[in-house]
Amino acid sequence: MTVLETGEKHQELLDELLSDVEAYNSELDRDLLARAFRFAAAAHEGQQRRSGEAFIRHPWGAAKILAELRQDEQTIAAALLHDVVEDTETEIDEVRSEFGDEVTQLVEGVTKLTRIHFQSREQAEAENYRKMIAAMVGDERVILIKLADRLHNMRTIEYLGKQKQLQKARETLEVYAPLAHRLGIHKLKWELEDLSFETLHPRKYEEIKTMVAERRTDREEHVSEAARVLQLELDKVDIPAEISGRAKHFFSIYDKMAKKGREFNEIYDLTAMRVIAERGGDEGTRDCYGALGLIHSLWKPMPGRFKDFVAMPKFNGYRALHPPVIGPPGRPVEILTSKQGRGPSRDWMSLAKSSRARNKIRQWFSRETREDAEAKGREALEHALKGQNLPYAKLRGSATLAQVIRETGFKKADDFYLALGSGKLQPGTIVNKVVQRLKTEQVAEVHPVVRKAPKTQPVSGSDMGVVVPGV
Ligand code: MN
Secondary structure (H helix, E strand, C coil), X not given: CHHHHHHHHCHHHHHHHHHHHHCCCCCCCHHHHHHHHHHHHHHCCXXXXXXXXXXXXXXXXXXXXXXXXXXXXXXXHHHHCCCHHHHCCCCHHHHHHHHHXXXXXXXXXXXXXXXXXXXXXXXXXXXXXXXXXXXXXXXXXXXXXHHHHHHHHHHCHHHCCHHHHHHHHHHHHHHHHHHHHHCCCHHHHHHHHHHHHHHHCHHXXXXXXXXXXXXXXXHHHHHHHHHHHHHHHHHHCCCXXXXXXXXXXXXXXXXXXXXXXXXXXXXXXXXXXXXXXXXCHHHHHHHHHHHHHHHHHHCEECCCCCEECCCCCCCCCCEEEECCEEECCCEEEXXXXXXXXXXXXXHHHHHCCCHHHHHHHHHHHHHHHHHHHHHHHHHHHXXXXXXXXXXXXXXXXXXXXXXXXXXXXXXXXXXXXHHHHCCCCCHHHHHHHHHHHHHHHHHHHHXXXXXXXXXXXXXXXXXXXXXXXXX
16 A cells, blocks of 8 residues: 555654654654654655655654654644645545544644745734734644744755745744744744844854854853852752753844844843753742842842743743843843743643633733833833933933923823834934933023923832823
């Protein structure tokens, strides 16, 4: 029978995949994966990738990516089958009778997603696509398979024509990498971003890669010294934890240089360390805060930058503390104290099956998006003010800025920052207004006849920063 013959032709691929999955799943249904692999190999028999390789290498490659993320066997099987309905004569009912409802629903979901054609569009529109995907997909494993599919295609993008390459890379950067980010699968996100970056800006990519390589030893020494000090302290108080260095990725370096006008050194010195508490449950939670206390006693915290995702976990189940500190010797070290920073959580998945849950996801997406835009707005303003030698730290709570905000037509500071972050307001315009106002206030100081400008008054206990008087 042809199914067996074509399957046997690629036996070494199947063996490799089985051993990958068995490494983390000892109760693996080998038969399911073998059948899925042979079914796909037979369906794609005779088809080739642009690279000239047999087509089966593609679904197999996607399945390998998912095995690296330790996904369940239904997900791996569906990844093997993800293109049979779209690209071969196979009907979805054949998949159903061979593999049952669960695998079939995954394959169907991926096929539907594949049929949406994303083109390079405005960032704002990409945002809508992301929301739509989250809303329409009831099972996040579908998105995972789609992400693995895209990642494998990006890894082999060199075989496409130039135009197609640019389009795929843009789409990956605008739609897929942010999706991976939302799901908390950073490994996928970074690789998707770096591959897109390499395609879109090959020269800049090479430049940064070289700079990173030149500084690598230096950075590694710096991280391992800080890690050694911290490990010693953690041992003293019996907090079992694993410490690892976390390299910055090429695209994120470029992104910060391009968007925030920072120098390579400023960004690159922001070395990150990850501390993972080994115990779970309440003990783990206590360990996280214990480690935090230690970190703050060793290094100086960076004011206003601490984030607590342990007390308030992200919706995808990510629980971590982000206590940025100024590390030794005078360089910033970002430390993530994380109990579960690995993959997306199962809770999220089971939640996503009801329509109420899908609503929740939608709300979460818009809230997160809003928060992101607001933070971006604050940073943009801070940076623009810095360019004029104006201290944001002093201005953020001041009556001067509050008046500028009102003058621009905003009643609430967060709406104002949202407008800045989403590009509706230009930071340059705001800085000009601030400068104008400061000049007027100076005149007021010199000529007391004019009403004196209100004093700077920071808002206590609030991150909103600005109180608009009289509103
Ligand atoms: Mn595919």
